Amino acid sequence: MAYRYGEYHDGPDPLAPPYDVRAALDEMGDAILSGSTPVHALRDLLKRGLPGAGDRRGLDDMLREVRRRRRELREGGRLDGTLERARALLDKAVGQERAELFPDPSDEARAREAELDSLPDDTADAIQQLSSYEWRSEAARRTFEELRDLLRREVLDSQFRGLRDALANPDPEAMERVRRMMTDLNDMLDKDARGEHTQADFDAFMAEYGDLFPEKPRDLAELVDVLARRAAATQRMLASLTPRQREELGNLMTQTLDQAGLSEQMRRLGEALRARRPDLAWDSTERMTGDEPLGMGDAVTALEELADLSRLESALRQDYPGARLDDIDEAAIRRAMGRSAVDDLEALKRVERELEEQGYLLRRRGKLELTPKAVRRLGETALRRVFASLDAGRRGDHDQHDAGSAGELTGSSRPWRFGDEQPIDVVRTLVNGVRAGGLRTAGGSPSVALSVDDFEVAETERRTAAAVCLLVDLSYSMALRGTWAAAKQTALALQALVASKFPQDAVQIIGFSNYARVLQPDELAGLDWDMVQGTNLHHALLIAGRHLDRHPDFEPVVLVVTDGEPTAHLLRNGHSAFEWPPSPETLELTLAEVDKMTRRRATINVFMLAGDERLKDFVDEVARRNGGRVFSPSADRLGEYVVSDFLKVRRTRRH
Template sequence: MLERFFRRRYGYSRWDGTQQLEGLDADDILKALSDDYLENGNLQQAMKRLMQEGVRGEDGRRAMGLRELMDRLRRQRNEMLNRYNMASGVMDDLRQKLDEIKQMERSGIQQRLERQGAESPAEEQQSNGQQGEGMQQSSEGEQSGAGQQGEEGQQSSEGEQSGDGLSPEQKRRMLEAIAKRKLDYLDSLPKDIPGQMKKLSEYDFMDAQARQKFQELMDSLQQQMMQQFFQGMQQSLRSMSQEDVTRLREMIRDLNKMLRERREGHEPDFDSFMQKHGQYFPGVNSLDDLIEQMQMQSAAMQGILDNLSPEQREELQQLSDQLLGDDRIRVDMMEMFAHLEALAPMDDIRTRFPFRGNETLPLNEALRMMGRMQQMEGLEDELQEARRLDDLEAIDSQKVKELLGDEEYQSVEQLKELMKMLEEAGYIEKRGNRWELTARAIRKIGQKALQDIFNKLKRDGFGRHVVPYRGTGGDRTDESKPYQFGDPFLLDLEKTMMNAVTRQGAGTPVRLTQDDFEVYRTEYSTQSSTVLMIDMSLSMVYNGCQQAAKKVAIALESLIRSQFPRDNLYVVGFSFVAREYKPHELIELSRYDNDRGTNMAHGLMLARQLLARHRGVNKQIIMITDGGPTVWYEERYGGWQFAFPSPYAEQQTLLEAQRCTREGITINTFMLYDDDYMIAFVNQLSQINRGRTFYADRDNLGEYLLVDYLNSKRKFVH
């Protein structure tokens, strides 16, 4: 029974970055691009930068951008270059394996001599026939392979062939002679690797394990050489039957015929070729794919050769020719190389990789490493093209997964789906050839701007400065009071019942009287009309204040629309002249809308005219600026004039402030720069209007502005 309760157990651990989360959603993407869009008003540019920098959700979910993907790719490639050594690694590995095989053979010969010397006469007599036969085979094989047909060798061979007529002492001396010739043969091997491979292929090993190791090395090298070009080769030429070799020759001839036809401008019958020889080219779907695959494989070998010294390069090339063995196959493959070079020149993809590490690699691993490095080079080109052309489809996601990993693969897939996700969520729509934000997305961005500001308010501990007024109407609070005739009947049921129980004591039924009723208090909300004046002079852009001011305007508009729908809000931008901006235009504002000059007088005049449309008593202007007035109206010159500093601009601005004061309009000023000249002017403005002045930086502007708006918005009444 208890198993039912303890069957499912859940464990929790600290987030370490390795756990998998659900993918990003459209809201995450819209939030990520909102700040960039607010600054520039260009959706295409914001999306481009988002793809460059990536997306990070608030709960840890993220998609890497193209910049980080390229950094990871380059870092991984540099780690490989710093780790491995191709200059001598491949040839040193082959030389080491050959040394091990030769040492294994020498040890085997010595053990054979020791066993022969330790055998008793009876054991020798029993094994006469077998040993004589073995020595005869060894001597004959070595003499025919190495070309050593001296008199001593012939006498030894003839003696061995006599078999039963040899004494143990004669057999011992014969074995010692054979062992000496084999050791001398091993000592006389050429220094170069191809020469050693050739001589050892003609040598009859005395040690069975050494013979097997050499055959495995030969088979492995031959298979690797063939797999450079034909990925489906699963065995070496040595282990192929005559029928297999015949099919291979036929495939190479057919391939040359097809490549020759392509060079001549014809379209070969690729499908027929693949039906006949497809096992040699897995995963190839077209002749172009086949040419590209063979080109990349050939480039991998060329990359290894480029890292070798001239002597090592010559050795490896000789070894490659030697391992092919069959002269007819070698000639056909030379023709194949010529066709490939003509159709896809090696110089077009040839890249030199400066390996500088210490760790060596065998040939097969070196070929894989070179292939991987070239794939990384190709992937970097794809990422560069995607950045340049804004075309994420140019990136091969599967290649990203193979070279970098699952996390990077998921990021690329999510980046490719950005526009689709936004469109399906109703945040963007296609208008002609351009994507545009919908009204829903604009509201969402406004809410995000508001959330950013209020998150700071909560984090920094700003209060609402609530005044202790209570009364009827408005919004319910969490406090209650005894019910009086005329109160809104917002019943606090819990306190009402407790009052009755306290009055009459325990027991049922609970009888209520008029005095038991308690109702929630309410707070009264006023209606207000506000003009937000935003300085749109060039200095706002230079000082980095424009985006903060724009974000506040959008946030304030979102706040009023969502929480105070009966309020009136206008936005006025002022630079050389002032103009009203409708709410839907705010989102499109960019630095290119800014102009020279700070025409504060015209901005106050336009704000006063807009507020004159309403009869409410709560009227205010919230002005955000980083400088004093620099534009004034000169009738004799027929228009607005600009100068800095300008006493005329100051006089006209203060005159407009007096008119606002007479009409009951409060001017609250948020200064983003506080030199002595500006402080003196703003102090004059405050003395005339009795409004407040806040000196804030661009990071705290939204906090101060919205706190002030809410403070003047709501009050408690009796």
């Protein structure tokens, strides 16, 4: 096969490695495990950028660049440059004419000087009056023509970016071509308004006048966008001048267009553009603080760019309802920051798309949710963090050694007992038979006679099954105290630990506030606290008890994470009753469920996240009745405490 290589012109870097969205999920996980929702975590990721993918810029970096560019433009010049230069050329022409008239002693020369003395202060009126003046000085005449050419170029450039260069040299044919272009453009817009315009019409227009439009629009809609943005910038420039400057420059523009025979066509075009793009800021003002005087065309270009940057800044902030990355105009990004920024934006858009396509995010009823696949990964991350905080002496596997049939061989053996399902240790069984005198020779071949007492089984590590209940307080106080994020991380870590290391266990995570409910693994990461009153531990223990009763042969493990005493209980009709301070009935019913757990041989270990005296009294009573332990970890060590305690509980004695 033959390959051909050419110069790289545009588009994403073809050699850039694809972005691993698992890294994006891990970045989101930091926020989610700290209590953020998936939607907010994703938005925060897009604002920060994508590390490890060529260090793609995020929305915040782009926003800083846009604001820097806006500041540079505002400080780069002032808007009255054309007026200043027009006045300077006018004064120069009048001075040259006076120099020519001064040596002449005739009355005609004095009359001309008087006419020059009576010129109005308004630059436009003065130019209008001098348009019929017969110059004595050839130098003054050339200066005045330079002034008129300047105004013609600047006024037309303020409307069409490509006309200043086209009209650099005075050429009647060039002006006539501009007139034809304006007429054909307005006719094309009228035809489009009637629904008769075709792409062929536009292509024919661009074939004839394309050199006047450096933006190279591909269709009429793009051309209208280009012209409307520039026309709106021209209006903003006029609105940003002082009233005196605005009147003077406006008169100059009107006068120039009249002399060029373009007033009517420009009026038609302005009305059509404003009707098609009323969303543009036509009449707003912009403050320019620089010292450099800008020509009219350059001033309009600066204001046009400032308007683009203002809209771009609003889109990049993404702080309005329903904000999406698709709202960001890629063309505006390219104009403001170049091609690389377009690639960065596309990478950000691809992250959300890939997270869904690769099965980490699910959009359900307009809401972004984590899938079980994503929750498993975040749980593993939380678990790694927990184990990273454990000291070396408390690490390692938590399996128990027992003569079970499952697990790895320990290297030792024991006598076989009825009911054992462990593998037979063949070598030691034969050795026992030989030692007992069972070696025989029959037909020249040795054999060993074995009895029941000779058999030994290989000892293995066995994992006993447990019914695990983690009861997590979801009440509003958990968020107020800043402990909710730690509780969620702990639930995820325990879920991941059981799923990966103890698949035979039956784990149930129960959240409780005014009511209690079973939490499914796929909703843990996106779980939020409940803004309700009530800590209904009574209901949570009822649900946990049913889970333990469904697994009577499993080792019961009950862990409670809370920051407050019970303030609610479940009524017989299924409703929740809240009262603070806790009513005697709430405490009585909750402790009754604690007693039922004790009869099930389930030890309740409580992880207390607050130091309230009433809570201490309650958990001390739970410990006295049940025999469980009470822990008071800080929020950042909650996961370590819960996982460590679970591992200890899961260790059983050697049979």
